[in-house]
Amino acid sequence: MLKLHGFSASNYYNVPKLALLEKGIEFEEVLSYTGVGPKYKPEYLDKSPMGKVPALETDEGFISESRAILDYIERAYPEPSLLPASPFDIAKVQELSQFIELYFELVARRLIPNLLTGSTPDPVVLKEVESSLDKAAAALPKLSTFEQFAYGDQFTLADIAAILNLPIVRNVGKAFLDRDPLSDVPGLDAYCARMEERPHVKKVRADAAADRRQFMAHLKALYGF
Incomplete structure (x- = not known):
């Protein structure tokens, strides 16, 4: 197994x-x-x-x-x-997945230490993160309309990327920018609401919430915060 x-x-x-x-x-x-x-x-x-x-x-x-x-x-x-049938569509799913990882998750991750410790971000870093997230949010509609799934008419790896990485952007934005950087992306809010109703997404969210206290205790024991 x-x-x-x-x-x-x-x-x-x-x-x-x-x-x-x-x-x-x-x-x-x-x-x-x-x-x-x-x-x-x-x-x-x-x-x-x-x-x-x-x-x-x-x-x-x-x-x-x-x-x-x-x-x-x-x-x-x-x-x-979890991939479409044609080589082109497979490439587009991978493109969207990588776009989300590189230009949203990795950018927002720069502020995760501040989010975990409750500290104030460096103003220069905060400005860089905000600018990069806004640029990515403006570009995202060119890759997906989010009408049904992230790409095409089936659940794919692009949906997994969106479901598990975009909430980090929202959390960072609300905590340090006083706004959701993704709020103006057409169709995204309704798409996210649909994805949250999927049974396996609910399980992943529930397991993550159940683990969070133990994870924070681990960080405190290991790193002192």
């Missing part, structure tokens, strides 16, 4: 977790927080060389990095597919 190592409060961990759930693949969750080093689970580096979550344990060995894990899952368990 596949084993997914990581923790439910992590959006990176939840990317392959939601894919496994949507495909109906049986797997075991193995709790492992970040913070690899002399003080905490140095052996995890044998599973994920940079000590990040998630890591997927297979009969053949370990795979780290969410994108590589998704590729393995799709190839090893092709049905039901």
